[in-house]
Amino acid sequence: MNGLGSVIRGVQTPVLLVGLVLVPAVVGSLGDVTLTRVATLALISVVFVVGLSVFSGTSGVMSFGHVAFMAVGAYTTAYLTIPVNLKQALFSSLPEPLAWLADVQSGFGVAVLVSGLAAGLIAVVTSPVVARLSGLQSGIATLALLMIVNNVLSSWTDVTRGSSSMIGIPQATTTWTAFGVAAAAIVVAWLYRRSRSGLQLQASREDYWAAEASGISVGRHRAIAWVLSGMLCGIAGSLYAAFLTSFNVNGFFLTATFAFLVMIVLGGYLSLSGAVIGALLVSTLQEVLRRLQDGQFTGGSALPAGVADLVLAAVLLVVLVKAPFGIMGVRELAVLRRPRATGAETPGDDDGVGDGGDDGAVHSARSDAPAPVAGR
Amino acid sequence: MILEFLVSAIGLGALYALLTIGVALLFGVLGLMNFAYGEILMAAAFAMYLMRDQPWPLAVVVAVALGVGVAVVSEKLAFHPLRGADPVTLMIASFAVSLAIQSVARMSFLPRAQGVSPEPFLSQRISLAGAEVSVLDLLTLGLCGSALVAVAFLMGRTSLGIQLRAAAENFQMARNLGVKPDLVIPAAFVVVGVLAAISAVVLVARQGAVSAEMGLQPMLIGVVGAVLGGMTSLKGAALGGFLLGAATTLLEAVLPTDLIAFRDAVLFSALIVVLVVRPQGLLSGAKVRVS
Numbered sequence: 040m041n042g043l044g045s046v047i048r049g050v051q052t053p054v055l056l057v058g059l060v061l062v063p064a065v066v067g068s069l070g071d072v073t074l075t076r077v078a079t080l081a082l083i084s085v086v087f088v089v090g091l092s093v094f095s096g097t098s099g100v101m102s103f104g105h106v107a108f109m110a111v112g113a114y115t116t117a118y119l120t121i122p123v124n125l126k127q128a129l130f131s132s133l134p135e136p137l138a139w140l141a142d143v144q145s146g147f148g149v150a151v152l153v154s155g156l157a158a159g160l161i162a163v164v165t166s167p168v169v170a171r172l173s174g175l176q177s178g179i180a181t182l183a184l185l186m187i188v189n190n191v192l193s194s195w196t197d198v199t200r201g202s203s204s205m206i207g208i209p210q211a212t213t214t215w216t217a218f219g220v221a222a223a224a225i226v227v228a229w230l231y232r233r234s235r236s237g238l239q240l241q242a243s244r245e246d247y248w249a250a251e252a253s254g255i256s257v258g259r260h261r262a263i264a265w266v267l268s269g270m271l272c273g274i275a276g277s278l279y280a281a282f283l284t285s286f287n288v289n290g291f292f293l294t295a296t297f298a299f300l301v302m303i304v305l306g307g308y309l310s311l312s313g314a315v316i317g318a319l320l321v322s323t324l325q326e327v328l329r330r331l332q333d334g335q336f337t338g339g340s341a342l343p344a345g346v347a348d349l350v351l352a353a354v355l356l357v358v359l360v361k362a363p364f365g366i367m368g369v370r371e372l373a374v375l376r377r378p379r380a381t382g383a384e385t386p387g388d389d390d391g392v393g394d395g396g397d398d399g400a401v402h403s404a405r406s407d408a409p410a411p412v413a414g415r
Numbered sequence: 416m417i418l419e420f421l422v423s424a425i426g427l428g429a430l431y432a433l434l435t436i437g438v439a440l441l442f443g444v445l446g447l448m449n450f451a452y453g454e455i456l457m458a459a460a461f462a463m464y465l466m467r468d469q470p471w472p473l474a475v476v477v478a479v480a481l482g483v484g485v486a487v488v489s490e491k492l493a494f495h496p497l498r499g500a501d502p503v504t505l506m507i508a509s510f511a512v513s514l515a516i517q518s519v520a521r522m523s524f525l526p527r528a529q530g531v532s533p534e535p536f537l538s539q540r541i542s543l544a545g546a547e548v549s550v551l552d553l554l555t556l557g558l559c560g561s562a563l564v565a566v567a568f569l570m571g572r573t574s575l576g577i578q579l580r581a582a583a584e585n586f587q588m589a590r591n592l593g594v595k596p597d598l599v600i601p602a603a604f605v606v607v608g609v610l611a612a613i614s615a616v617v618l619v620a621r622q623g624a625v626s627a628e629m630g631l632q633p634m635l636i637g638v639v640g641a642v643l644g645g646m647t648s649l650k651g652a653a654l655g656g657f658l659l660g661a662a663t664t665l666l667e668a669v670l671p672t673d674l675i676a677f678r679d680a681v682l683f684s685a686l687i688v689v690l691v692v693r694p695q696g697l698l699s700g701a702k703v704r705v706s
Contacts, residue, residue, distance in 0.1 A: 101503045171691050175448060175502040179642060180690050184681040186635070190683070194676035210492055293631070298505060345522035352515035359508050360496040 044375070052371045053229040054317050057222045060085055063319060064218035075214055079320035082217035083278045085315055088302045089224045090271025092314035094264045095303065097237050099167040099244035100173060103296055104181030107188035108269045110291035111161055112154035112276025114192065116409070119143060119150040120281065123205045131196045140198075147211035151220070151277045158273020159189075169265045170258030173247065185296065193288045204287045205280070212282035220278060224271050228311055231267060236260045238321045244309070294348075298325070301355045305366025312372035317365065324354070421554045429559035430617055435634050435656025436566060436638030437610040439649055443583030444603045444640060446502045450509040451489055452637055453630020454516035455608055458485040459615035461524060464531050464625040471534050475616050483605050484613030485516065490604040494570035498596070513630070520627040528626035531619055555617050560611045563653065566606070570649060575602055639686050645696020655696065 060082060067078025091105045118140055121129065127141050145153070165184055172180050192199045199205075231237045243250035243257040250257055280286055298321065305318020328347035358365060434452075440520060441447045459482035466474035493512045497505060510691060533551075540547045570576035581589040582599050590596060636659065645653015659682075666678050689697060 101507070161528065168687055168691050172694075175446075175506060176690050176694055178503050178506055179448065179638065180687050183686045183690075186683045187680045190677060190680040194680075294514075297510055304507060343522035344517035344526075348514055348518035349522075350516070352511040355511040356493055356508060356515075359500070359504055359511070363500065363504055 041161040048373070048375050051373050051375055052312065053226050055374070056225045056229075056312060056373045059315060059319065060218060060221045060225070063322075064214055067214040077322065077326045079214045079217045079282055080279075081220045081319055082214065083212070083275055083282065084299070084302060084318045084322050085221040086217070086278060087272050087275035087307050088306075088314045088318040089228045089298055090275060091299060092266045092308065092311055093228045093231055094169075094261075094267035095268075095308050096311060096314060097232060097244065097264050097308065098261050100169075100177045100261065101308065102169075102181040103178055103300070104184035104188075105268065105272045106270035106291050106296045106299065107185045107280065108158040108161060108258055109276035109295070110188055110192060110288070111158045112273030113280035113291065114199060114205070114276075115154040115157040115273070116150045116280040117144045117208050117286075119153060120147060120209055120211065122209070129200065129207070130175060130198070134197060137198060146242055147209075147281055150211075150281070151274055154277035155270040155274040158276065159196060159266050159270040162269025166262035166265050170262040180215045185292070189288065189292050192291070201290065202288060204285050206285040208280050208284045208286075210281065210284050212278045217278055217282070220274060224274070225311070225315065227267070227271065228314075231264070231407070232311060236263050240264055274376045298351065301351050303365075305358050305365055307367035307369070309364060309369045310367040310371055312370070313365050313367035316367060316372075319349070320366075321354075325351070332415065358359065419548050419552075422548050422556055423577065424557035424661065424664055426552050426559065428657040429563060430555055430614060431640055431660035431663075432653040432656035433559045433562055433610055433614050434637040435644065435652045435659070436563075436649055437607050437614070438634070438637035439641040439644070439652030440579075440583075440610075441607055442605055443649065444586070445494065445498075445505070445600065446578060447494060447505045447509060448502060448638065449607075449639075449681055450506065450634060451512035451516060452607070452611060453634030454513050454520075454633075455482050455486045455489070455611040455630075456615045456618070456633055457520060457625075457627065457630040458482055458516065458610035459608075460619045460625045460629060461520065462612075463616060463619045464529050465524075467531050469534075475612075479612040482583060482615065483608030486608030486611065487601055489516070490601055491657055495600075498600070513634075517627050517630075519583055525625065525627045528624050528629075530624050533623050551620060553639055554620060558613055558617055562610060566610070566649075575599075579606075588695055639682060642686055643689055643697055643706040648696075651696055658697075 063078040063081050067082075069077045070078070087105070087109060090108075091102065094105070095101050118126075123144050130141055133141055168180055169177065193202050195201070231415060232241070237260075239250065239255045240257070240260040240263075242253070243255055243260065247257060276291075280311025301313055302317040302321040304317070305321060306315070325347060328350055332342050332344055332346055334342070362368075437452055438449060441449045441452075459478040462478040462481040463474050489512050493508055494505070497508055498517050500508075536550060536671075538549075538551070540549050541553075542548075557621075562650065564601065568576075570580060578594045578599050579602070581592070582594055582596075586596075589599075618629070618633060622629070637656070640656030640659040641652045642655075643659060644653065645651035663678070663682070666681060667675060670681075
């Protein structure tokens with residue numbers, strides 16, 4: 040009908056989401072040091088969870104292994120940005136074929152890109168596995184990927200410093216770079232969702248066999264989404280390393296996996312808006328809990344350490360029981376709705392409670408999603 | 416010498432088989448890949464630490480009681496409301512349960528690892544058919560072996576076992592034929608609690624320490640073994656765990672010293688290959704119930 044309206048309706052979701060992540064960016068740049076830190080880490084979480092959502096949200100297959108990509112990104116950035124003289128001291132016993140690594144040096148921008156590419160490389164190598172597996176098998180395989188990467192990073196002491204922390208990374212991530220990358224990640228994720236591959240993948244999420252029968256090669260599109268999401272998560276790792284300036288291999292293991300899992304499940308793992316909202320909500324919750332643990336709100340009567348984890352676990356369980364598809368379900372953030380109610384109304388978030396079906400068995404968010412398939 | 420090696424290797428295999436059955440049992444009945452299994456084990460191990468000054472048999476009894484308690488409570492609070500949810504949701508939920516139990520342990524009793532000095536009788540060696548066999552290895556073999564026999568008896572010969580197997584085969588059908596879910600599922604968790612506790616007793620004796628994170632490694636062994644052996648059949652799972660124990664020992668013997676640290680990477684790569692090439696497990700028949 041009217042062209043402008045449909046254009047606005049088309050782009051409103053990414054615009055609203057970028058506006059949403061602008062809030063922590065502004066808060067972070069105006070607030071004190073702690074607030075800046077919290078806001079920047081929240082924005083990095085947004086990058087990661089949006090990256091995870093590119094795979095899990097569009098394909099409906101949950102991944103427990105994406106933190107491995109973040110680790111690869113972080114280590115790559117460390118190698119590229121630690122000053123050469125410090126690096127030669129840190130990695131005195133590099134094996135011969137990798138000795139050149141001690142002499143490379145690049146700017147932050149290049150490091151971010153190369154980190155994304157390095158994580159993407161791991162994703163390309165592992166993509167045949169992801170393309171073939173669904174559901175629980177995929178969950179276990181992705182977890183195994185995390186275990187492998189963690190095992191290599193913590194045991195290959197000559198190259199990764201093993202369980203000692205990686206130190207001396209120049210701080211380069213500011214709140215605004217984190218915001219810029221988060222906004223770019225949202226746009227990329229949204230473009231992918233609206234792309235031919237993304238739509239076909241979403242069709243396979245709704246009904247795997249129907250999609251296969253319509254000629255969609257689900258495996259190939261899963262692999263594409265896997266690589267793209269791996270790259271985004273690698274970039275998140277790069278930002279993380281260049282923000283904290285030091286990190287430890289234990290930071291990229293089950294605790295981190297769990298925190299990101301809470302974010303994406305709470306927000307609603309099928310929806311891009313859910314990923315962003317979940318990341319921001321859980322980051323806020325974590326900070327509030329941290330302050331409670333330190334006794335800042337209650338005037339000194341600190342809660343024992345570990346309460347934060349307990350609360351996060353409880354939140355996740357309640358969400359899984361009460362609303363398995365999270366806050367957003369399959370909906371996206373929008374102010375303008377379509378003029379005609381053409382059956383595009385989305386189900387409520389508690390629609391799927393007790394649904395014993397496949398993990399992706401929800402109704403399509405948009406009635407026009409399978410259109411490119413029908414056109415083939 | 417050979418006998419000594421055999422007792423040690425078979426003992427480790429039996430321990431791994433026990434860990435694997437604990438994971439595979441719940442997967443068969445509920446479709447639950449239970450990541451909180453390690454924390455049930457940790458709770459039982461904590462009981463061993465708590466009762467370290469009491470007589471050893473009493474400590475074992477308390478460990479079993481605590482393991483069963485934690486298993487049943489986790490079923491009541493977390494898995495009961497999720498009955499019928501898909502396996503991935505259950506797996507995420509078990510992640511949450513695992514973290515919750517760990518953080519409770521960390522903020523209450525186990526902020527850091529605690530040593531449990533091994534019982535004096537465990538460090539002795541006795542001569543058996545001309546070989547010097549350590550009591551610890553014998554205990555591992557004896558406890559895990561008898562637990563395996565007990566499980567085989569329970570599953571094969573008792574009414575509860577038949578109901579459990581029926582539920583693992585086809586939950587809906589079993590229910591229609593009069594198997595009561597509210598009886599069978601908690602019973603499965605009780606069995607799992609007992610198995611975890613026995614594994615914990617052995618592990619504490621072998622490691623001599625208890626910590627909040629100690630459940631991770633045994634749980635991973637259980638998961639890997641269950642996947643290797645085929646997650647639906649308990650026999651396959653037990654065999655998978657047993658072979659995993661053997662493979663671990665073999666890898667440690669075969670890999671060059673500087674590669675031993677990468678043993679887990681090799682094992683998990685093998686796991687991924689099995690998932691892709693033979694998702695029903697190496698040892699099971701054609702039946703698959705995954706995803």
